Every structure is written in C-alpha cells, then in structure tokens.
Amino acid sequence: MTTIYDVATAAGVSRQTVSNVLNSPEVVRPATRERVLAVINQLGYRPHASARRLRTRTSSTLAIRIAPSGDGISGSILDTLLHSVTVHARTRGLRVLLFSAADPYDEIEQFQDLLAGSDVDAFIITGTTHEDPRLEWLLGRHVPFVSFGRPWGLPAEESQAISWVDVDGYSGIREATRSLLSSGHHEIGFLGWPSPSGTGDERRRGWRDTMTEEAGWTRADVTTLQRATTEGISGAKEAAIGLQQAHPGLDAIVCASDTLALGAILADIDVPVIGFDSTPVSVSLGFPSVAQPIDEVAHAIIEIIVRLVERGDDDPLPPEEFRQRLLLPHLIQHGQAPS
C-alpha cells in the first residue's frame, strides 16, 4: 500500500504538498502540481479514506434506510430512488451507505452509531409521519438530512427548518384527470386511500378540484364519485364495482396508486383507469400512470445535501427555496392496451 509519504518522497516534496495537490490545488505552484500528480498516477496512490475521516471528521457519505423487505407491487419507488441517488451521489463525490432498522427508534439508534464513527455526514429519510421522532432528533443535533416527502402536518415554524424534496401529487392527478376530460370523459371516479393521509388527501384534492373547476361538477356531487380503501387489490376491485353501481354513467377512474388501479382494472368494468407511480405493473400491463420524476428527485436531494454539508456549523441555513423542492410528475401513456 502506498501512502502520502511514498508519493512525497518520490516527488521530492513534503507530505503536506501532496495533500495540498489533492485538496487545495490552487495553493500549489503548477509545475509542482504536475510533478506530484504524475507520481500519484505512477504509483497508483489513493488516499486512505479512514485516515482522512479521522482527521477531518467528515465522511463524504450519506446514509439511507432500506425497509426490511420489498413489499411487492409498489414498494419499488424507493428502490428506484436508491439507484438514482447512488448515481447522483457519485457525481458529487459522495457515497451511499445502507442500513436497516426495525422502527423509528431503532433508526435513531443507527443514526447515532453512524454519526459517532464519522461514518456518515448526512441522511436521507423517507416516510415521515406526524410527530416523527426522527425529525426532532436530527434537528436537535444539527445533523444534515433531507426528507423525501414533505413532513405533513407540522407547525410552520418547525417545518421551515426541514429540507425536503417531494413530488406534487396534486398536479399529477390534475393532469391525469384533465387528460381524461379532454378525451371526452366526464363522469370520472376516484379511488384513493382513507383520510387522513397527507399524500392521499392531496391526490384526492387534485381530482376534486379538477372536476369542480374544469368539469362543472359541484362539491356535493363529486363526493359520491369517490371511494377510499386501503392499499390492496381486492379492496380496490370491490370499491370500483361499488362506484360503477352507484354511477352507471361512470366513464373513467383515476387512482391514487397503481395497486388500486390494477384492482379497478381487474373489476372488469371496462372504463379507462389511470394509476400512480408508473410501477412495473402499469408498464407491463400498459395502463397509463402518473410517473414521479425520481431521477430529478435524486438530483435535488443530492444538491441539497451538498449544500447542507458544506455549510459551516453555525452558518445560517440556506434559504428555503434551496432546501425545499416540489417537483412535477407526469402522466405516462404506456404503449399497450390493458388485457
């Protein structure tokens, strides 16, 4: 193994100069820099990351929790995010460490371990809930983190302190509903999750507002055009059938997820169905779905993390517009007709 000393000796400079070539090239005279770089290449020197971390107390690594196991149909959004995050992280010289945790408290336990060893500079958290203990813990210690998903239902003051990236489900469902309207449909139902659910309620509003503002329905009328059911195929199937029985004129359904959409499709009521998340199921069966721009999400997350990490410990937080990003999803018409 070659160390910084070997390089220094071979290049006829001191170890610190080698260090500077790598970390602050601008302070080294160009001629020297070239010479050192040549030696570095020739010897194949790579800095010892742990030694650097010990000294600098930073790791250039971010951590993200991975849920115990893929739950099946839709769970893959987070997996997709993981891919994109890893790729974008690399372009900024960051690494991604995975960890698993049984529950939020266990997760906090892991935060501690990872931070204590200078293993990790920042976290990406997902699935924040009301009164999430993780938020308080992280904020209290000034640990840089970004949430994928807005932290719903927090007092404005606290929510301001949190960095997040999210996808505007409201707009996504509006776009889906609008596309159905413009292709001549009118009596469009909605299949969603039971309230309260930050994400779910927002998607429902997207549909409701489009129906009332752009299709001439009244608030009262649209209430019977929607059903709520927990994520799952059989429940969705029943709900879709129920919807059609109540509204024989029903001519399309917008859903809060691909799972619900699949249920609606399997109900065989023969109207167009639009899902959410553009999961493998919608891709392969070919029904339209609102796709989250996961790659953009990853990009935004990484940019924010870089900003947060670079910030000195008592510099002020960057302004909100740099730390909170709401991205637009887009309706995708998958090639094939439903079977």
Added chain:
Amino acid sequence: MTTIYDVATAAGVSRQTVSNVLNSPEVVRPATRERVLAVINQLGYRPHASARRLRTRTSSTLAIRIAPSGDGISGSILDTLLHSVTVHARTRGLRVLLFSAADPYDEIEQFQDLLAGSDVDAFIITGTTHEDPRLEWLLGRHVPFVSFGRPWGLPAEESQAISWVDVDGYSGIREATRSLLSSGHHEIGFLGWPSPSGTGDERRRGWRDTMTEEAGWTRADVTTLQRATTEGISGAKEAAIGLQQAHPGLDAIVCASDTLALGAILADIDVPVIGFDSTPVSVSLGFPSVAQPIDEVAHAIIEIIVRLVERGDDDPLPPEEFRQRLLLPHLIQHGQAPS
C-alpha cells in the same frame, strides 16, 4: 464527542482496558468490565469507526454495485436481495455500501478506491459473464468476494477459487413442469431466452428433462415445443402464439421469466402459464411463478463473506462446500386467477 480516554478517566482505568472491554471482554476481570460498561452507557460512548479502521485496516463493510437504474419489470430481484443482504449484514455487524459503475472496468476502478481507503472488506458481485475482468482482478488481489450467480463457463480450476451462491433454476423449472404434469397437463411448452445463456439454458434443460423423463416425450419431439426470444413482452406474445399454432394441443406453458410469462398470458391462448422470479407482476396478476429464496441467498452470502473476511491472509480457503451454495427455488401459486 466522547472518546475512549473520557471513558477510561471516568472509570479509573486505562484506555486499553476500555478497548479490551469492547473487543476482548474475556481478558478483563468481570468486576472491571461491569464498571467500564456502566460508564460507557452513562456517557453514551461510541467508538470512532474511522479511527478503528485506520488502525486495524478493516471496515466491517461490504459493497455492492447497484445497476444504473431499475429497468422495469423484472430487475427487482437485485433490489430484493439488497434488502435482505442489508438485514443479514447487520446481524453480523456488517454494513453495506452502495456504489454505481458504468461498466466492469469502471467497477474495478471503484473496487480500488473502496479498498484503498479501508472503506470495504468485501464485495458482492452479480451478473458475472464469461471472461469477466472483475473476477481476475479480485482473485489476483485476494479480495474477499461472493458472486450471486455461478460464474458460467470458467475452467474448473478457476471456478473452484470463486465463492458463489446461486439458485437452482434447473430444479425450479422441473418443479414447475412437474406440477403441471401432475395436474393433468401433458403438452407443455417452454418459452426461454436464446442460447447461449447460462441461466436460460439451465432452465430450459429443467423443462426438457422433465418432459422426456417424466412425461414420455422424446428429445426430438420436445424441440418443437419450445421457443426462444429475448426478454420482452411483445416477443413473448408472438412466440406463445407461434407455439400454439404449431401445437394446437398445447395445454400449458412454462417460462424462463415473469416477463415472458406475461407475454404468454397476454397472447390470450387460455392455457396455464408459469413464470419465474415471482415478481410484483406475477404476484399482482396472480399467475404462478418460481420464486428464488432471496432471503436464504442473502443469508448464505453473508455467512460466506464473514468466513472469508475472518480468514487470515494466507490461511487456506475454506473448503468449497462452505463457499459455494446452490439453493432451491419453489413454485408459488399466487392467490388470484389471471384476468
């Protein structure tokens, strides 16, 4: 931040004793051990992982490459593996680092970086190909690694040196075919990938041998009962239609993947279809599929890695049966009927 010195001072012992309490408890007198542990808890001391790594040159971390982006329908096997690996890794005190690479050479580049910094002790590699440059590189440097998937087509001698965990596709397809036979089907077709393909050919043989050994077909007859097509729905659909036209008596189809199976189902030829991998698509559509025991795979991988890492640098390799595991997949009858 509390260090080992703080603990030592507070407990009235030397730093080394504290270190021993954590790393070799058996050499510390029980009374002392208790006292030190109490202080550790009280102060919330956590060892600084980077300092330890610098000294010991090990990281308790393994790395796995994550492919650039989820390709859609089937890719999720590796994601599932990632989940399981992370969980099992934790039980053995290991961490999981992700990295991305554009191609095998780029991947080797990353191996170097990660090893140079004592960031990583071992790798999990996937998708090994004939003449894989990674194998040579890793073997040449005695870097511990485990391959998910047998390295196909290597000279026996070299192949012996490699540790791997794989799933016996041959048996899986045999089980699938046999189950169709036992439910009264006889003219069972096979949809697979073009040869040569280690995995694909193996699965095809599973079907062929079952047909000839257990269903009374001749080698010659079965050749027309199978079609090969690249992974994709439309190709599979055509192939399935072609199969039925050639064999009007066709009464079931076994496929090398869920994607192919979905194609066959969408061909509407109304015979039972069995897929492979039990992906979300087969789960949600409810067609049977051969499921890889991914959790067992992850467990086996971690056990092997632990063995390899613990091994001194010139200890002999553990015997093959500890380093090469072929696991059995199982046919899963998903609840629901195809739409």
Added chain:
DNA sequence: AGGCGGAATTTGAACGATCAAATTCCGTTG
C-alpha cells in the same frame, strides 16, 4: 545590494483507536 512581503513549501501536532511489550497485581508455593 539589501530588505520587504506575499507565495510556496515544510514541520510539528493531533485525530481516536489498537497492537505489542512492559509493568503491576495477587494468590500460591517452597
């Protein structure tokens, strides 16, 4: 030619842990 001052480079110290060797402790034994 001597002195000045900023740029470039080098030197000393430290980050927190573990290894290896040295020392202390303490119960046994002659």
Added chain:
DNA sequence: CAACGGAATTTGATCGTTCAAATTCCGCCT
C-alpha cells in the same frame, strides 16, 4: 515470608491524513 508466575492492567508506538504555524523561496523595489 520471600520468591514465583500467570492474570490483569498500563504504557509506548503507530496507523495515514490534515490543520496550523513556521520556515523558505523568490521577485521586486529602493
């Protein structure tokens, strides 16, 4: 009661890097 010896504990050195301070270099001005 002193010497012995194994167990328990402490001390000195080191892993590879970067920070901060000290030193050297070198062109330029008077």
